[in-house]
Amino acid sequence: MFFILLKVFIDRDFADLLQFELAEIGFDSFWEESEGVFFTSIEEEKFDQEATQVILEKYKQLTKLEYQLEREPKQNWNKTWEENYEPVFIGENCVIRADFHALDKNFEYDIIINPKMSFGTGHHETTALCVEQLMNLDLEGKKVADIGCGTGILSIMALKKGAKEVIACDVEDWAVANAKENIQVNGFSLSKFYVFHGTAAQIQTCDFDVVLANINLNILLAEMPIYSQLLLKGGLLLLSGFYEHEIPQIVTEGGKLGLNLQKHLVKNNWTALLMKKY
Numbered sequence: 001m002f003f004i005l006l007k008v009f010i011d012r013d014f015a016d017l018l019q020f021e022l023a024e025i026g027f028d029s030f031w032e033e034s035e036g037v038f039f040t041s042i043e044e045e046k047f048d049q050e051a052t053q054v055i056l057e058k059y060k061q062l063t064k065l066e067y068q069l070e071r072e073p074k075q076n077w078n079k080t081w082e083e084n085y086e087p088v089f090i091g092e093n094c095v096i097r098a099d100f101h102a103l104d105k106n107f108e109y110d111i112i113i114n115p116k117m118s119f120g121t122g123h124h125e126t127t128a129l130c131v132e133q134l135m136n137l138d139l140e141g142k143k144v145a146d147i148g149c150g151t152g153i154l155s156i157m158a159l160k161k162g163a164k165e166v167i168a169c170d171v172e173d174w175a176v177a178n179a180k181e182n183i184q185v186n187g188f189s190l191s192k193f194y195v196f197h198g199t200a201a202q203i204q205t206c207d208f209d210v211v212l213a214n215i216n217l218n219i220l221l222a223e224m225p226i227y228s229q230l231l232l233k234g235g236l237l238l239l240s241g242f243y244e245h246e247i248p249q250i251v252t253e254g255g256k257l258g259l260n261l262q263k264h265l266v267k268n269n270w271t272a273l274l275m276k277k278y
């Protein structure tokens with residue numbers, strides 16, 4: 001059986017968006033070679049050349065993009081994927097890795113994410129910053145909402161920190177399926193983790209200790225009133241998916257909703273910001 005292998009060179013900021021669109025037309029198993037270079041593949045029979053070109057040409061208008069399409073037998077690829085997918089280390093105590101990565105020491109927080117189509121492998125700054133913020137929180141016995149859960153990585157970290165229950169949602173079907181799978185791969189039961197296809201607006205209970213949302217500036221600004229409503233007094237809101245220079249917009253919106261800035265972390269101009277409901 002032959003597969004079509006697509007190698008893309010693109011600005012990191014656009015790589016995730018492009019991957020989402022390619023996934024919609026059947027490309028699978030996205031893996032990074034280095035910053036801004038990723039591979040993906042599709043069975044030859046499922047390959048729609050015209051649809052692929054339309055998407056790639058669209059991104060060419062938006063940013064600098066180069067790509068190579070090759071027809072290959074499949075067997076080489078998992079090897080390439082495994083060779084190129086590196087674990088992510090956060091501080092001294094946390095690693096995010098695939099199950100084929102061996103470790104030479106024990107980590108307090110060892111998160112397994114086998115990347116498929118969903119966002120949230122820890123390689124993106126926003127995910128890494130959210131995990132770092134979570135590492136420093138006391139989540140023992142807390143009820144957590146994870147809006148835009150992707151792989152479920154933030155839910156997994158919350159459960160590792162002792163959260164009693166996580167309600168998660170995502171607008172992509174594959175994220176919902178992938179998050180369920182990853183929760184179990186990381187040793188948690190689905191009785192502590194409920195995930196649905198949809199948005200925060202569909203959550204009926206307003207008794208959360210913590211709400212997590214790593215999405216993008218516009219969606220966050222639009223949905224912050226909902227996140228605030230979900231939170232108990234004294235609850236925490238962790239937001240990411242925007243740049244450091246955009247913090248004032250989030251802080252101003254938070255001010256209107258009774259949310260105070262507690263702490264923000266920054267990496268490569270991206271930020272993850274923690275607010276408290278007073």
Ligand SMILES: C[S@@+](CC[C@H](N)C(=O)[O-])C[C@H]1O[C@@H](n2cnc3c(N)ncnc32)[C@H](O)[C@@H]1O
Nearest residue numbers: 119120127148149150170171172175199214215
């Ligand atoms: C940047 S990814 C974050 C994934 C993961 N939480 C992380 O921190 O790596 C954003 C996710 O939010 C989802 N999403 C986008 N808009 C959404 C919305 N309004 N409500 C829920 N999920 C949304 C996307 O499908 C995507 O999986």
